[in-house]
Amino acid sequence: MRKYQQLLLVVISCISIVVLLTYKSENSRLKDVLTAVHFFSRKDVEELRLITNFTASNEVNIDFNRPLPVWQRIADSFYAYASFYQRNELMSSGGEILTLVTGKVGAVVNFRCKALYKDGRQIQGKFRFQHLNQENNKSDDEFKNYIFYCRLKSYSEIPYSIVYTDLSVAETNMEHKLRLRYITKNQENNAPQTQMTICLDLINFNMSSSFAYNYAYMLEFFLHHFVIGVNQFIVYNGDELSEDLLRRLRKEKDIHVQSLPFNFPFANNGTSTSSLREIITTDCLLRSIQRTKYALLLEPNEFFIPNTKLSNDNSVVYSLNSHNTIETAFELKTYAVCTDHKIILLTNNSFHDPEFVNSHKINIFRPVVPVSSTISNTVNLSPSLGFAHKYIDCLHVGKDGLHPWQNTMREDFMNNLNMYRREVDKLIAN
Ligand SMILES: *[C@@H]1O[C@H](CO)[C@@H](O)[C@H](O)[C@H]1NC(C)=O
Ligand SMILES: *[C@@H]1O[C@H](CO)[C@@H](O)[C@H](O)[C@H]1NC(C)=O
Ligand SMILES: *[C@@H]1O[C@H](CO)[C@@H](O)[C@H](O)[C@H]1NC(C)=O
Ligand SMILES: *[C@@H]1O[C@H](CO)[C@@H](O)[C@H](O)[C@H]1NC(C)=O
Numbered sequence: 001m002r003k004y005q006q007l008l009l010v011v012i013s014c015i016s017i018v019v020l021l022t023y024k025s026e027n028s029r030l031k032d033v034l035t036a037v038h039f040f041s042r043k044d045v046e047e048l049r050l051i052t053n054f055t056a057s058n059e060v061n062i063d064f065n066r067p068l069p070v071w072q073r074i075a076d077s078f079y080a081y082a083s084f085y086q087r088n089e090l091m092s093s094g095g096e097i098l099t100l101v102t103g104k105v106g107a108v109v110n111f112r113c114k115a116l117y118k119d120g121r122q123i124q125g126k127f128r129f130q131h132l133n134q135e136n137n138k139s140d141d142e143f144k145n146y147i148f149y150c151r152l153k154s155y156s157e158i159p160y161s162i163v164y165t166d167l168s169v170a171e172t173n174m175e176h177k178l179r180l181r182y183i184t185k186n187q188e189n190n191a192p193q194t195q196m197t198i199c200l201d202l203i204n205f206n207m208s209s210s211f212a213y214n215y216a217y218m219l220e221f222f223l224h225h226f227v228i229g230v231n232q233f234i235v236y237n238g239d240e241l242s243e244d245l246l247r248r249l250r251k252e253k254d255i256h257v258q259s260l261p262f263n264f265p266f267a268n269n270g271t272s273t274s275s276l277r278e279i280i281t282t283d284c285l286l287r288s289i290q291r292t293k294y295a296l297l298l299e300p301n302e303f304f305i306p307n308t309k310l311s312n313d314n315s316v317v318y319s320l321n322s323h324n325t326i327e328t329a330f331e332l333k334t335y336a337v338c339t340d341h342k343i344i345l346l347t348n349n350s351f352h353d354p355e356f357v358n359s360h361k362i363n364i365f366r367p368v369v370p371v372s373s374t375i376s377n378t379v380n381l382s383p384s385l386g387f388a389h390k391y392i393d394c395l396h397v398g399k400d401g402l403h404p405w406q407n408t409m410r411e412d413f414m415n416n417l418n419m420y421r422r423e424v425d426k427l428i429a430n
């Protein structure tokens with residue numbers, strides 16, 4: 001009996017050794033298999049990342065231009081640009097439509113409004129209006145700007161268009177449906193909010209000027225703001241941008257340029273700048289509510305220069321977030337910097353004219369629905385957090401002469417500015 005047991009042990013030992021040896025050789029083979037598997041899976045990960053990157057850059061393509069705004073005649077003397085629907089969050093039902101309108105000076109505002117629904121229903125709303133240019137009495141424009149409001153009682157559906165009917169005309173068949181843009185984001189359009197969006201005004205800026213004709217300057221405008229962390233640009237009169245420039249910008253897949261038309265119906269002989277600017281400001285803010293935290297209205301020769309990139313934890317955005325939400329505009333100190341045509345990058349120009357007075361203030365806005373009778377609550381932003389440059393040809397310098405603008409800047413701010421410039425330089429060279 002013992003012998004058999006011993007034999008069994010020997011056999012078991014042999015089997016064990018064989019198994020061990022087999023395992024060892026199989027193991028090295030298995031390793032090869034594993035590396036192969038690993039290789040494939042790495043590739044899969046790569047592909048997945050590609051897909052993720054693709055969707056990621058799709059997601060940040062925030063929809064700023066639908067429905068496309070356009071000046072549309074709504075009555076004999078009135079034209080509408082864009083209409084926005086705001087659901088009434090507090091009363092859990094109903095809502096209000098805001099329409100940007102311009103009309104002939106002296107034309108009587110007497111309208112009725114009704115909202116149209118997808119199910120065919122038409123519901124009468126309560127009409128009221130507000131002048132846009134309360135601060136601008138002395139203008140000799142032939143037009144006046146308004147916001148038309150149409151308040152709607154509760155209905156289970158969301159309206160998709162609005163019709164204004166002029167009651168001061170005896171009988172009219174004119175019924176222009178204006179498509180609505182929704183201020184509140186819906187399921188189909190839930191791209192994440194971006195930090196800052198730039199609305200670019202090519203209406204008041206002289207597009208026949210040598211600045212606008214300078215491809216390098218126009219490119220630097222977009223690349224500089226892209227480098228500091230702005231990916232979204234809404235361009236009013238976007239057709240003024242050259243094909244070459246748009247083609248170049250499309251190469252930067254994270255720069256999103258959305259063009260809006262601005263076929264203003266009244267003559268603009270260069271005197272209506274502030275009236276047109278207030279329409280663009282209002283449209284820019286209504287259009288970007290909930291899509292962007294902050295919006296900046298600039299002309300192409302105006303550059304925003306923040307102390308750090310906007311994505312940094314201690315950037316100006318962080319400071320703005322800590323302000324009270326009733327503060328909706330932050331004024332930037334603006335230096336009128338003289339352009340020297342021998343210097344390639346605009347931000348590398350050193351001198352400013354302290355006596356130059358800009359025709360408008362440059363503000364960072366917190367986009368909100370304009371509330372009647374409140375002039376926006378403006379706060380001066382400390383230049384240590386950010387400021388603006390306006391690049392001009394200094395033809396008529398004040399008697400105080402030119403001054404270097406870098407004098408008062410802190411060293412770390414200056415280092416960051418030099419970094420933005422180097423990055424822009426690198427992007428241009430690409
Ligand atoms: C995806 O994006 C990340 C971060 O932007 C980048 O590092 C990576 O190279 C991209 N992958 C591909 C395949 O483009
Ligand atoms: C503009 O005119 C209105 C009435 O004509 C007046 O109430 C308002 O104070 C004026 N605004 C300014 C800034 O002068
Ligand atoms: C625009 O710029 C061009 C070229 O400098 C100039 O001739 C023209 O008068 C300017 N237009 C306006 C409205 O300032
Ligand atoms: C601009 O147009 C307005 C209204 O037509 C007119 O009163 C004004 O004199 C014009 N200004 C210039 C500089 O042509």
Ligand SMILES: *[C@@H]1O[C@H](CO)[C@@H](O)[C@H](O)[C@H]1NC(C)=O
Binds near residue numbers: 421425
């Ligand atoms: C900026 O100007 C300095 C000299 O003033 C020059 O050395 C530097 O190369 C310029 N940088 C760029 C990016 O143009």
